[in-house]
Amino acid sequence: MTLRFRNCEFVKTAAGAEGFISDGRPQAVFSGRSNVGKSSVINALAGRRGLARISSSPGKTANVNYFLVDGKAYLVDLPGYGYARVSDSERRRWGSLMESFFASPGAVSLGVMIVDMRHRPTADDVTMARWFMRTGKPVIVVANKADKVKRSEAEACVAAIRETLPFGENVGVLPFSAEKGTNRDKLIAVIGEYFC
Ligand SMILES: Nc1nc2c(ncn2[C@@H]2O[C@H](COP(=O)(O)OP(=O)(O)OP(=O)(O)O)[C@@H](O)[C@H]2O)c(=O)[nH]1
Numbered sequence: 001m002t003l004r005f006r007n008c009e010f011v012k013t014a015a016g017a018e019g020f021i022s023d024g025r026p027q028a029v030f031s032g033r034s035n036v037g038k039s040s041v042i043n044a045l046a047g048r049r050g051l052a053r054i055s056s057s058p059g060k061t062a063n064v065n066y067f068l069v070d071g072k073a074y075l076v077d078l079p080g081y082g083y084a085r086v087s088d089s090e091r092r093r094w095g096s097l098m099e100s101f102f103a104s105p106g107a108v109s110l111g112v113m114i115v116d117m118r119h120r121p122t123a124d125d126v127t128m129a130r131w132f133m134r135t136g137k138p139v140i141v142v143a144n145k146a147d148k149v150k151r152s153e154a155e156a157c158v159a160a161i162r163e164t165l166p167f168g169e170n171v172g173v174l175p176f177s178a179e180k181g182t183n184r185d186k187l188i189a190v191i192g193e194y195f196c
């Protein structure tokens, strides 16, 4: 499927299973730690800064947000995890929202696992990776904030990410910068390829 990302629009926010979309269009599901830049990556792909809400304080995206690309496919922005200063009840809410999301038919066509290129993935990232693996769908790892990594360190960063996440050889790790637009075209191509 060729996606040009010419026209990206916000469709809806879902706070629970009754709000999830399942209309046969493919869905690329973006997940990662709070503040890693999920919403920023979506905005970079869309070429629109204000599409998904961005915040310098973590935990701002608490629900599941759907964006429609060229009328053909969805980008799904999941709420972030791993932020220390959330209450137990918020954490439980996140867990049950994710359980129902991943159990919902057609929820995931492609997993887009976003990690911070500067840091080794956390135990929470590994847990999220396993949620994606259980879907049996393809996954791509996006190593965001590549603009913060020295060129000489890039290879070691990618190796550490590969080593820590349980995906294995066949899953690609793509250095990315939502800030600079690095590898935007590549990620767009990958998403389109997995959707054909
Ligand atoms: N330098 C740099 N900063 C980035 C990049 N992507 C995102 N940021 C910054 O990281 C912060 C968090 O970005 P968000 O897109 O809101 O992160 P999120 O993962 O959606 O966060 P939650 O919704 O709270 O889970 C913001 O201050 C962004 O400007 C990047 O590629 N490079």
Ligand SMILES: [Mg+2]
Pocket: 038, 039, 040, 053, 054, 060, 061, 077
């Ligand atoms: Mg967000």
